[in-house]
Amino acid sequence: MSSENYAIEMLHITKRFPGIVANDDITLQLKKGEIHALLGENGAGKSTLMSVLFGLYQAEEGVIKKDGKEVKINDPNDANALGIGMVHQHFKLVQCFPVLDNIILGVEDTKNGILQKQEARKKVMDLSERYGLQIDPDAKISDITVGMQQRTEILKMLYRDNEILIFDEPTAVLTPQEIEELMQIMKHLASEGKSILFISHKLNEIMEVADRVTVLRKGKCIGTVNVKETSEAELSRMMVGRDVQLVVEKDEAHPSQTVLQVENLTMSSKRHSNNAVKNVSFDVKAGEIVCIAGIEGNGQTELVYGITGLEPVTSGKITLSGEDITNQSIRQRSLKMSHIPEDRHKHGLVLDYPLDYNIVLQRYWQPQFVNKAGILKKDEIRKYANTLIDKFDVRSGQGASTVARSMSGGNQQKAIIARELDKDHDLLVAVQPTRGLDVGAIEFIHKQLIADRDNGKAILLISLELEEVMNLSDRILVMYEGEIVGELDPKKTTVEELGLYMAGAKRNVQKGAE
Amino acid sequence: MKEKKSFLDRPSVQAVLAALICIVLGVLIGFIVLLLINPSEAFKGICSILKNYFNYPMGKICVKYFGSTLVKTSPLILCALSVCFCYKVGLFNIGAAGQYALGAGVALFCGLSLKLPWFLCVVLSAAAGALSGVLIGVLKAFRNVNEVISGIMLNWISLYCVNMLLAGVKEPTSPYTLKLQGHGNAAILPSLGLDKLFSNDKVTIAIPLSIIIAILVWFVLNKTEFGYELVATGYNKDAAKYAGMKEKKNIIVTLAIGGALAAIGASFFYLSGIAEWEVGQTSVPAMGFNGIAATFLGGLNPIGTIFSSYFIQHITDGAVFLDKTAFPSQIPDLITAIIIYLCGFMGFIRTLLHSKKKGDNR
Numbered sequence: 063m064s065s066e067n068y069a070i071e072m073l074h075i076t077k078r079f080p081g082i083v084a085n086d087d088i089t090l091q092l093k094k095g096e097i098h099a100l101l102g103e104n105g106a107g108k109s110t111l112m113s114v115l116f117g118l119y120q121a122e123e124g125v126i127k128k129d130g131k132e133v134k135i136n137d138p139n140d141a142n143a144l145g146i147g148m149v150h151q152h153f154k155l156v157q158c159f160p161v162l163d164n165i166i167l168g169v170e171d172t173k174n175g176i177l178q179k180q181e182a183r184k185k186v187m188d189l190s191e192r193y194g195l196q197i198d199p200d201a202k203i204s205d206i207t208v209g210m211q212q213r214t215e216i217l218k219m220l221y222r223d224n225e226i227l228i229f230d231e232p233t234a235v236l237t238p239q240e241i242e243e244l245m246q247i248m249k250h251l252a253s254e255g256k257s258i259l260f261i262s263h264k265l266n267e268i269m270e271v272a273d274r275v276t277v278l279r280k281g282k283c284i285g286t287v288n289v290k291e292t293s294e295a296e297l298s299r300m301m302v303g304r305d306v307q308l309v310v311e312k313d314e315a316h317p318s319q320t321v322l323q324v325e326n327l328t329m330s331s332k333r334h335s336n337n338a339v340k341n342v343s344f345d346v347k348a349g350e351i352v353c354i355a356g357i358e359g360n361g362q363t364e365l366v367y368g369i370t371g372l373e374p375v376t377s378g379k380i381t382l383s384g385e386d387i388t389n390q391s392i393r394q395r396s397l398k399m400s401h402i403p404e405d406r407h408k409h410g411l412v413l414d415y416p417l418d419y420n421i422v423l424q425r426y427w428q429p430q431f432v433n434k435a436g437i438l439k440k441d442e443i444r445k446y447a448n449t450l451i452d453k454f455d456v457r458s459g460q461g462a463s464t465v466a467r468s469m470s471g472g473n474q475q476k477a478i479i480a481r482e483l484d485k486d487h488d489l490l491v492a493v494q495p496t497r498g499l500d501v502g503a504i505e506f507i508h509k510q511l512i513a514d515r516d517n518g519k520a521i522l523l524i525s526l527e528l529e530e531v532m533n534l535s536d537r538i539l540v541m542y543e544g545e546i547v548g549e550l551d552p553k554k555t556t557v558e559e560l561g562l563y564m565a566g567a568k569r570n571v572q573k574g575a576e
Numbered sequence: 577m578k579e580k581k582s583f584l585d586r587p588s589v590q591a592v593l594a595a596l597i598c599i600v601l602g603v604l605i606g607f608i609v610l611l612l613i614n615p616s617e618a619f620k621g622i623c624s625i626l627k628n629y630f631n632y633p634m635g636k637i638c639v640k641y642f643g644s645t646l647v648k649t650s651p652l653i654l655c656a657l658s659v660c661f662c663y664k665v666g667l668f669n670i671g672a673a674g675q676y677a678l679g680a681g682v683a684l685f686c687g688l689s690l691k692l693p694w695f696l697c698v699v700l701s702a703a704a705g706a707l708s709g710v711l712i713g714v715l716k717a718f719r720n721v722n723e724v725i726s727g728i729m730l731n732w733i734s735l736y737c738v739n740m741l742l743a744g745v746k747e748p749t750s751p752y753t754l755k756l757q758g759h760g761n762a763a764i765l766p767s768l769g770l771d772k773l774f775s776n777d778k779v780t781i782a783i784p785l786s787i788i789i790a791i792l793v794w795f796v797l798n799k800t801e802f803g804y805e806l807v808a809t810g811y812n813k814d815a816a817k818y819a820g821m822k823e824k825k826n827i828i829v830t831l832a833i834g835g836a837l838a839a840i841g842a843s844f845f846y847l848s849g850i851a852e853w854e855v856g857q858t859s860v861p862a863m864g865f866n867g868i869a870a871t872f873l874g875g876l877n878p879i880g881t882i883f884s885s886y887f888i889q890h891i892t893d894g895a896v897f898l899d900k901t902a903f904p905s906q907i908p909d910l911i912t913a914i915i916i917y918l919c920g921f922m923g924f925i926r927t928l929l930h931s932k933k934k935g936d937n938r
Contacts, residue, residue, distance in 0.1 A: 372817065393820030401818070409818040414811045419804070423819045432801045440799075 068130065069094045069226050069257035070115070070146070075124035077110055084110040085121070088283040090276050092226065097248055097258045099268040099289070101301055102278035103472075103500040108261050111278070112228055116148055117141045147219030148228040153211050155203045161214050162186060162199035165221050182221075189220045193250055209240035216247065227251065228259045231498070233267055238528060238561075239357065245271045263301070263500040265294040266529070277301055302502050310508045313516070315536040317347035321488050321520035322369070327378035329364040337376065338364035340544040346489065351511065351521040353535030353552075355528070357564050361544035362524045363404060366493055369522070370401045372409075383488045396424055400482035404493040404524070410478045411466045418447030418462035421481050454480035455506075472503040479507060483514055490514055493524040508534060528557050542566045591875035594925040598873065599887065602915030609910060610903065617902040625907070628894035636775045641893075643774030647850050649889040650786035651676070654841025655867025656874060656881035657793050662723075662834040663876060664797055666810030669831065671712050671727030672838040673864025674734035675705040679839025680846050680861070681738030684853055687763025688745040688754050697763045698843045705839025706832040708734060713828035723831065731860045742855050752852040765847045782844035787882055789837070794878035806830055838864055869912060888912055 070092045077085040085107045092098045102108045113119045115126065117135040125132050128144050135141050155164050162179065165186055171178040183199060190197055195213045203211060212232060219227050229248070233241045248271055252258055262268055268275055269289060277284040277300040284300045323345045331338035339361045346352045356362055367373035369380060371392040380388045387395050403409035411420050422431055422443050431443050447462040456476045458464035466474060479495065492511060496504040511534060515521050525531050531538060532552050540548040540563040547569035550560065562568040603622065610618035624631055629641035655672050662669035683701040686692040692700070708730055715721035746753050756764050765780035773779070797803040809816040809826040816823045841863065846853065870888050874880030891911060898907060 370818075391820065392817065396820050403818060408812075408814045410815065412808045412811045412815045415808065419808075423808070423815070426804055427801060436801045437799055438801055438804060 067093055068127070071127040071130075072111070072115060073125050073127065075111065075114055075121045075126075077114055077119055077121045083281050085114065086281045086283075087124075088278065088281075090283075091286075092257050092259055093274075094257055095252055095255050096273040097252050097260055097271055099260045099262055099272035099275040100278065101263060101265075101268060101275050101297060103263060103301060103502055106278040106301075107281040108278055109230070110281075112148070112230065112259070112261065115141070115146065115228070142222065142224075145223065145225040146228065147222060147224030147226070149212065149215040149219065149230060149232055151230045151232075153215055155211060155214060157204045158202060160200050160202055161197050161206070161210075164203060164214055165199075165218050167218075169222060186217060186221060189217055193220065193254070194247060195220075207240075209236055209243065212236070212240075212244065213247075216251075225255075226257050226259070228261070230261045231263070232260075233262065233264060238526065238564075241267070265297050265501065268297065269294060279303055298501050301500075310505075310512065310533045312512045312534075315350045315515065317350040317536070318518070319348055320345045321348050321383055322346040322522060323379075323381040324369065325379045325381070327365070327368055327380065328376045329361070329368045329373065330376045331364065336544075338544050339368065341378070342541075342544070342546050344539055344546060344549075346520040346522050348488070348518050348520050349515060350536040351515050351523055351534055352537045352539060353523040353525060353531045354539050354541055355525065355531045355560060355564060356541035358526055360541045362493075362541055364544075365541070366401075366404065366491060366524060370399065370491060371395050397486065398488045400424075400485055400487035400490045402478055402482050402490070402492040402495045404497075406471075406474055406478055411474060413467040414465060416463045416465055417451070417456070417458055417469070417477060418443050420466050420477060421447040421450055421462075424481060424485055450477075450480040450484055453484075454510075456480060472499045475499060475507070476503065479510060483510060488520060490519055490521045491524075492521060494526060495523070496525075496527070496530060504530075528560060531560070532557060540564055542569075546571055588877075591877065591880065595873055595875055595880070595884065597925050598915050598918040598921070601918050602911055605914045606907065606911035610907065613904075614902045617899055621898055621903055621907070624897040624899075625891050625894035625911070628890050628897065631894075631897045639774055640776040643770075643776035643779040644850070645886075645889055645893045646774075646783050647776075647778050647780075647848050648845070648893065649886045650782045651841035651845035651863055652866055652870055652885040652889055653786045653790055653882055654837050654844065655864050656870035656885050657790055657867075657878055658834040658837035658841070658864075659867045659871040660874070660876060660878055660881055661793055661797070661837060662830055663871065664810055665806045665826065665830040666813075667716070667723050667827065667830060667834075669709075669712075669727060669834040669838075670724050670864075670868070671708065671730050671831075672834065672867050673860045673862075674727070674731030675708050675835040675838035676842045676864040676867075677731070677738050677861055678708055678734040679705045679842030680853055681734075681741045682839070683763070683843035684753055684846050685741050685745065687756055687760035687847060691760055691762060693762045694765050694847055697847060698840060701839045701843040702836040705835035705837070705842075707835070708839075709831035709833070709835025710828055712835075713831035716831070717824035717827045731864075735857075735860050738853070739855055739857070742853055746855045751854050751856050753855060755852065756847070756849045763847055764849050765844070778848050778850045780844075780848050782848055786841070786844060789840070790878050790882050793837075797878065838867070841867075866912075869915075873915060 068091050072088065072090045075085050075088045076083065088107070088111060090100070090111065100108050110119065114121045115135065117137045117140050126135060127133065133144060135144065156167065162183055166182045171182060186199060189195070195217055197210055197213050197217065198206070203214070232244060236244060245267065248258055248260065260272055272289050274286055274288055275297065276286040277297065279301060325343050327339055327342045328337050329339035342365065354362055354365070364373065368375045371390065375388060379386060382395070382398055407413060412423065425431060426438065432438050444462050450456070451462060454476050457473050458469045466477070475495070482490065495511070496507050499507070511521060511523070523534060535552050538550040538552055538560065539546050540550065540560065542564060543566065547566065548563040549571055550563070603626070607618060607622045610621045628645060629638050632638045632641060655676055658672040658675070659669050679701040682704040683697045686697040686700050712723050712726045712730060715726050716723045742753050765782055767777070767780050770779045770781065770783070771777045797807060805816070805821050806826055808819070809821060809823050813823045816826065845851065866888060870881050870885040873888065874884035895905060895907060898905070
């Protein structure tokens with residue numbers, strides 16, 4: 063194939079940082095009109111490679127060619143001029159501006175210093191219609207869903223007539239429905255002649271949407287394969303360098319006594335006047351994993367806040383190991399309850415504290431770590447942290463003294479999981495414990511959760527990933543609009559059936575039942 | 577592949593270096609300003625500011641004025657600690673200025689009117705400052721009112737309350753309060769021989785105490801469970817709540833301690849007998865605001881504030897020796913302001929130091 067058929071080529075790119083070769087002789091060729099996936103674990107060098115393409119870093123070796131001609135990309139403006147656009151994992155949008163203003167930001171038409179938005183609006187609406195990207199141009203970013211924010215980002219690229227579109231882990235923040243929608247949009251964009259680079263570590267998405275895939279591992283290019291000629295197992299082997307269990311192995315659950323009992327729990331909502339959790343009752347027994355499935359925003363977050371004590375309950379009763387904890391403080395509850403929070407940056411970590419301080423975040427007040435005079439036993443804290451770091455293989459630059467902010471997402475999550483699993487608990491509340499992590503880390507976390515179950519702990523798992531729900535749980539409860547609408551056995555149900563419950567089309571639990 | 581950190585790479589060393597660079601640059605720019613105003617006197621001028629008490633011949637008189645500078649440094653240290661402590665918990669205590677005024681008012685009232693002994697005066701004045709901090713803290717914790725806004729408002733309320741409170745103990749013929757000597761001897765801070773050492777009867781235990789308090793603040797923030805909670809709350813109050821800390825209580829307690837520190841500073845200053853309160857004054861004493869400056873120059877470190885406070889007070893006092901016919905008296909304020917402005921670049925200077933270090937490695 064002659065090189066004119068490639069929209070962009072990155073040939074033999076090498077980029078070094080002090081002490082590490084982030085990209086080692088990597089070649090990536092993006093054909094016109096194809097969806098090309100870039101696959102690799104956290105820290106494999108995907109982001110560095112894209113930063114080189116986007117002009118944020120300069121490669122030490124290698125060349126970049128656009129339409130067969132060598133080009134120099136010194137900064138993002140050069141990238142833009144070449145028609146390269148990127149949707150970042152964390153959107154770059156002005157929260158208090160409407161959608162339209164965000165799209166035209168930086169390339170506004172003005173007449174005598176006054177914004178000319180009419181033509182821009184027309185162009186945006188045309189693009190929106192042509193590519194099926196539904197938006198409300200006048201809604202403020204802070205008021206719209208994550209999915210619509212992402213569509214705004216895509217329209218930003220299209221408005222600038224970008225031909226090469228980079229999507230950096232676009233599905234990490236989306237619900238299953240939104241993911242499905244995004245896949246359709248990407249296919250449509252490719253069919254209209256756009257070339258797409260899709261950065262991901264979710265194998266099923268790559269299999270569904272991509273034409274070819276380039277796999278990176280530890281800064282090296284492992285190979286480029288046609289998606290049609292490969293399998294998920296092969297891809298994960300290329301990515302991780304060993305065989306990965308995609309299906310978690312677990313024995314039959316042996317549930318015993320009830321650990322958590324939730325009776326008629328109602329939680330008010332911060333967003334609307336309606337209750338977020340409506341009269342919900344269920345229980346979790348020792349030795350089982352009960353999973354709450356549902357589309358994001360159907361009351362799962364509020365339910366967890368009620369159980370863990372982050373928000374006061376409106377009404378209802380919560381019993382933990384036979385003790386009424388409805389009105390107990392978070393500290394009291396934490397004696398018997400571990401909590402892997404939904405948002406590791408908001409709740410899970412003090413990002414500016416070192417790793418060892420974060421590892422004792424739930425137990426710094428215990429006699430093991432503080433003496434009677436209230437002085438911290440720093441040596442004990444360090445020693446304990448090092449034990450957990452070894453046991454859970456938490457990797458960081460400077461060990462226990464690494465500032466949490468500088469650690470990778472996967473290792474931050476491992477630190478939280480280490481902390482919560484090692485602490486005394488009867489109940490573990492795990493909210494999306496594998497969100498945004500790569501296959502290797504997910505496998506590790508799943509194994510840990512199952513081991514915890516087999517240790518006789520009760521586990522309440524809240525997850526948006528259907529695969530995770532089906533793989534891990536012993537019982538599935540489906541939440542829809544603040545109610546539990548279904549109780550399912552993962553062995554006797556299918557993803558499709560689960561989807562119907564999640565969408566509210568089916569229910570097998572009576573209103574306010576149990 | 578743990579890299580051995582060199583001396584220059586240590587954050588503490590870099591902080592000190594950055595502060596020193598700020599000071600040198602600030603003095604240099606101050607000198608340029610002096611040059612512009614009066615070229616022939618400029619060098620002499622800047623020297624006399626920097627020399628301060630060394631303008632006197634070596635010996636007793638020099639030591640005496642060194643003592644005076646120290647007396648004025650101790651309240652500045654405490655105001656800086658007040659700001660620094662709150663800043664570590666993520667709060668900007670601009671209310672330190674009002675709490676300083678309140679502390680002065682309560683200390684002098686207790687000493688002059690109630691004739692209480694010095695330690696009670698200090699304790700009560702600390703309590704008043706703490707109460708003012710609680711007012712700001714409650715608004716912040718429960719109603720999320722910005723502590724800067726409520727702090728500034730309380731500064732004025734405190735100032736006028738103090739003016740009213742002290743109206744009863746003022747000299748009949750001047751706007752100043754009565755002298756402690758003669759009207760409230762019990763309230764004068766003890767010297768423990770320091771007065772003889774410095775040949776200056778205003779030098780009291782306030783000076784060692786303020787240094788001890790600075791060390792205590794550093795200890796609490798860095799070594800204790802209490803400090804762990806407070807700093808965690810400052811960095812991330814959601815995570816603090818998740819970890820079962822009472823984040824609202826922590827905010828209130830922090831501002832209360834901040835208020836107490838500033839008020840203690842005021843009691844240290846006025847109970848040394850070095851100055852009297854001007855009843856009817858219409859501006860909040862600058863000490864609290866200077867504390868903000870000293871905090872940042874001190875690299876937001878409680879120990880650092882001891883040195884930065886001393887330096888700021890040193891050049892402020894040094895200004896007395898500036899030739900008034902040649903230069904306006906605001907020059908030291910200007911130099912301090914330039915230094916503080918340069919402190920904004922401290923991060924930048926640290927980065928420079930850091931990258932220089934890296935360059936050497938290659």
